Amino acid sequence: MSVLRAVLIVASCTLAMMVNNVNQTSVSIALPTMAVEFGVTESDLTWVVSAYPLSAGCLLLMFGRVADLYGRKRVYSFGALWLAVFTLGASFANNAMTLDILRGIQGVGAAATIPASLGILAHSFPPSRARTIAFATFAAGAPIGGALGTVVGGVMVQLTKKTWRSLFYLNTGLTVASLAMGLYAIDKDLPSVETDQRIDLAGTFLATAGLVLIVFVLTQGELAPQQWKTPYIIALLITGVIFIVLFLFWQHYLERQMDSARPQSKWKPPPLMRLSLWTRANGRVAVVMTIAFLNWCCFQGWCYWSQLYYQNYQGLTPILTVVRLVPMFISGVICNTIVAFVAGRVPFIYFMVSGTALTSTASLLFALINPSATYWAFGFPASVLSVIGADFVFAAGTLFIAKASLHHEQSVAGAVFQTMTQLGTSFGVTISTVVYDRVLSARASDYGTDSLNAPKPAQLDAYQSAAWSDFAFGIFGKCLHISPALYGF
Template identity: 60%
Template sequence: MGAEKEVISRTVSRTPTPARSFLNACVIVLTVTSSMIINSANSTSMAIAIPTLEKEWQLDPTQLQWIISAYPLSSGCLFLVCGRLADVYGRKKTFCVGSVFLASVTLACGFSPNVMTLDILRGIQGIGAAAMIPASLGILAHSFPPSRARSIAFATFAAGAPVGAIFGTAVGGVLVEYTAKTWRSSFYLLSALTLLCFIGGLISIDQDIPSEELDKRIDWIGAFLVTAGLVLVVFVLSQGELAPQKWGTPYIIVLLILGICLIGVFLYWQHYLETIQADVDSPYSIWTPPPLMKFSIWTRANGRFGAMMAIAFTNWCAFLAWTFWVQLYYQNYMQYNPMQTVIRLFPMFVSGVACNFFVGLMASRVPVVYLVVVGTLATSVACLLFAVINPAITYWAFGFTATVLSVMGADFVFSAGTLFIARVALPHEQSVAGALFNTMTQLGTAVGVTVTTVVYNNVGSRLAPGEDVLAMYRAAQWTAFAFGILATVIGVICFRGVGVVGFREPKTSSSTMEQGSPVVTDEKRQKNA
């Protein structure tokens, strides 16, 4: 990239942004941030309730997997499709419809009579989240033009993930332990909060404006290919260690190959559609709508769009694997109860909020490479501390330090990453770009937990009966550490010399003011970052 510092180009959207009051801006940010909090809480509130469910319905451990997995599976695999729908048909419409749908199905989950019904409803529940989250990113990008307010808005939205995770765990634990409805109470509460998101979105979010695209058709073939491919891949990742012959089970091998092939066909199909759409002499055909995702979007900003996706993927592999194994370490190895575990993980909440507050204020001053590298390196160190942890030493030496550092990678990368892709993406593809980012984090979650589980089980198979199983937890964390270091290396290589992602008022001289400031074209927007 050379020694000369490359600064992210200032882009000017052709879509006018209406003036808004401070109160209206706060309500918008609060509404979409609440959607992120609810999305995270829908996962963690059930994780803490699993032991109660197991006793109430007298379930086998193998029947518990889909209660946890069904929700992120459906939401993560539908992000891209729902992001495209939001860009074409309207982000406010998509957000409001998604919130009503999510509130209704979440309430229904609370009345589930058996585990099969709950599994199915959890899968349907994720569709609502898939509509809300990409639309939220598009709403923020449209509502807040490049400014300090945009940096704060995106950072606040990103804070919703750790806040939601702790909220779901803590409140879910309290409701399970102290209410008559136990685990059902969490669904009732989250349904009510989701309905408040609908009301907030209805009164505060700007009315949808028509998409800038001339051809607003939806690529339903691509939608089927990417959704089916992701569902199969994520299903295999979640079931590979639970199958009768584990990864050697025939249906696991077949479904994995089929899923990868479908994703490969999807990528080729998107490239083909983009080529057809770019050819002005190409005849009109109902079979060649605009691509669901432009293949060229991965090469935007000299390939840094794709690099940011890779960082999101590898960093979430590390962060979610760390979170998964730390909870098991505390509850299964140290024999702490759920509330004792929540207390030990509570510093994540404080650290997460502080990190996003820092990004909101400093995104216009600190180059993106420092945010990404410091964040991913901090998460890597958290994994390292648990990879060498000594249970006999006080919590404050290993556990507390790691808990504070762990969330930095997720928050710095999410905040800086969403700001970066909002600058690179064109106005009519903001929700699709946000959907891609969230899809990569979901895939990172599945891959990180799966790979570390394989390592954990392989180490356990070599231990003698009665031998201390601490080595298994350490091995899983060493694997998570490797993912974190990989994210750090990508950040150093690809973003060295890149400037800030937040808005900074340009320095102007009298001569510059007389000449006027140039407007950055769409072509420059795609090439520069």
């Protein structure tokens, strides 16, 4: 293909990744403004943040399989169009409930575009330096999108007449741009090489239902009437785990049937996800997936609490909060540029080791933060290191998964990797929130008050404890690097 066509393919897929991250990060900084306009508390807007990653993360696997079977460009175009329509629709919401629902529907588009993008890049660029650059550029879409959502989001919320609605106008425009470039540049879909193109509906139901229930519980556990002791929280968590276990057994059964010499039954379609994917490259795939999960627990937990620390503890405006997070954008771009040019020359293990170490260090800095100290002592290095670590793991991980996957399962493999990072986001924020709430309640009682009226020292202890929990996730991920499976790659 021509250089221009190659650039446009990478640009369209990268823009899709950017849009996904803008949609996830931009609303967080707008919550105080939304709460005032809707006349509700910020806790009532939990699903404005959570509904999008819930649907986007839980449907990735299904859309990855559909993309591999029926065409990645088709699925990409459908997802981008869907996302543009419902992103624009969200800008007209007049109450929190309507916005919650639209955010959930909006995430379906991202669930389609992201795995399709990974499959498109893997198909368009065979193993080469060009593929390394393409995947590193795609990975750069995550920090750029996250920074764009935070930086531009904070400015637009504070300075534009439409406040938070301006965010959805921006996201709509970016999505339309990615759709237009994709329609022009991405190659026409080729027929699938698989002889049996049926979709495993039972597996799709089990995986989607299980993930939805688990992520829902992770999101709502702290907000339920009796928190984690609430009966419906316990019941839904158990049901979700059962669905996932049944899904894994069903996939194992279907894969064995496919690999056997017996005639294929009409009731036994190809598996949605081959469990053998996890054992590829002598088990390295499973280790890389787990490291990505734990690293995202650490990274997204840090992102969540750093914004709350600056706005709620230090009382900074959205723009001043944004200024303190700008280094993430710069270091993210530099990091992925480095990956693009040295990934083929530096052993894979170095990126994974340094990535988890750097992300963990960012959380450690906030666990030890001194509010009276200058921003340059704790806040600045944390912003720089957090995104470098996350990008090293993400870029190296996606390259590795693409290399370890078969040609006809690139979108599914990418979807599994993305699902692990999405689950890491939910799990990390949930566990650190539990830690924050428990410490805040205990420290507030020491001062003879409740959590809502906790004094500054109690709040600081709670923020630092949440950061310690994020740090623990990162260190646990780093410990996995001693696995012999990772070495020799």
